[in-house]
Amino acid sequence: MNCRVACLLASALFFCSCEEKKEITVTETRAATTRDMAPKLFATSDERFRDAKPSPVIGDAPADWLALPPSQFRLLNYRFGESGMGEVWVSLAQGSVLDNVNRWLKQFGAAAVDSAALAKLPSVSLAGSNGFFVTAEGDYAGGMGAPAKPGFGLAGVVASVRGQILTVKMVGPRTEVLAAKPLLEAYVKSLRMAE
């Protein structure tokens, strides 16, 4: 009998000790090491989880554009349109304004332009500089080995801003790009360099 009581008590003690702790007082500490120098404070979630740098360009995007996290080549990044295939992004690019305009045209299989033809493109203000409004349509071959997408449209602006090439590019199904063009123009006007 005594043995049974002892077993029961031991079991009870065992299960008590297994009870989940709801609270723990932290006692372990360590000193700062060479690995703990100068933490970046108040980083945004994008900076914490993607190491994304804050965009040097800011703008007021239309309410129905879906903001996406920035990527290595996209400072600002959005999706638009019912198909979910429309994209708008803002980048800093290499080369000249003419190089970038011709690169875009080539992606749609359009003929390259020269400086004289470039000067005849519609002019638009972008972040305090004059840019060129570029449009195209056809099969869009965005590069990186992706297959061409038929029936696509392009609307975008390329400008030289403070010695850098700033581009705003909208690509998507042709009808959606045509419909969103006024929104793009308003967005381009709102873009400015962050101080």
Place this chain on the structure above:
Amino acid sequence: MESSESPIYQKAPKSLAGKIFDLLSGFGLATITLLLLGLLTWFATLEQIDNGLYPTLTKYFSWKSPFLLPEIHGKTVPLPLPGGYWVCAVLLVNLILGGVIRIRKGWKHAGNLISHFGIIFMLVGGGIAHHFSERGNMAVGQGDSSNAAEDYFEYVVEVSEVIGDKMGLIQVIRGNEIDDLKDAKSRVFRLPNMPFDLEITGYQENAVPVSANERAPDRQQFIADGYFLMEKPKLEKAEEAERFTAACYARIINRDGTKSAPFILAGASFHPFSYRLGDRVFTVDMRKRLWVMPFTLKLDKFTAAFHPGTPRPSKFVSEVTRSENGGDAKVTIQMNEPMRYEGLTFFQASYGPPGAGPGDKMYSVFEVVKNPADKWPEYSLWIVAFGMAVTFLIKLVSFLTAGSRKNRHV
């Protein structure tokens, strides 16, 4: 007349305990365990070629592995073997019962007894190393210094106040205090050195924060500041557990009971979470546990030599300066020549960056091991060697003495 029948000597039947004692202390059991250890070592040596050293050691010699099936070149050998840890445990019991308690006593057997003690010492040392040693790594760039090693597996949560641009005293919540907080389980961590406490929930051992704008949560995960935690695919090989990135959700509980919005802590994050309280700033971060070394190690020079025409290193050498209490010591660490100091052993483990060319800044990676029984195998070998020397000497003396006695009778 004397009876021609000799008296019959009858052994009393042994009790069950006696039979068990005989079995456990017998020479047969010792032979079987030694054969099994030989087999295990042979299979483990073959298997580590394909599966890597660490997972193979875990499979063959961890206490969590009572039985195993060997694999050679990815094919399972249908020969179930007991785990090495448990074979060693049986051998230890066998040696204590047979080699110490049951062995014939007397000065003639002193050498055997000493040798058995040596082997027992080695087995106990192995157990201590298995249960109490810690392993981590320290990567140091050429010309840089480090005073911290990083654990291979354990993720901890650290809370610290930032004073100026430096971290103050860091409070550490250990991995074993948070790794059971799966799903909705939560726990409050009281932080006596901070003006707030921390609540942690939703721990995942291998997950990454994913932007909800990029991808919709597939299991209705909680979204904190536009991100949710997505479980990473299971890894096939155990050694890849080193690449796990743990993550959890947390929130601050102020002393007045108010709580902050939930936020994500992730081993895969680049920066800590920051929290401002009045004019004080704090950081909360999840990272692999750091051990603070009692000295600073500076990598003065790193040299790698390769087998001709191959990327296989023949030698890599780290020349370091160990600084402590204002004193410096120059040390060379290379393959098979670790630095042992203050209970820590620094092994030359690897280097980088991969494919580095001439002029690239190199870094050296040391495996840091804190093993309370680090030198025990060496000591045990000395004890065994001494025991065997005593045995041989006693045998020699006995032989010579017996020989001289025999000669006197001739």
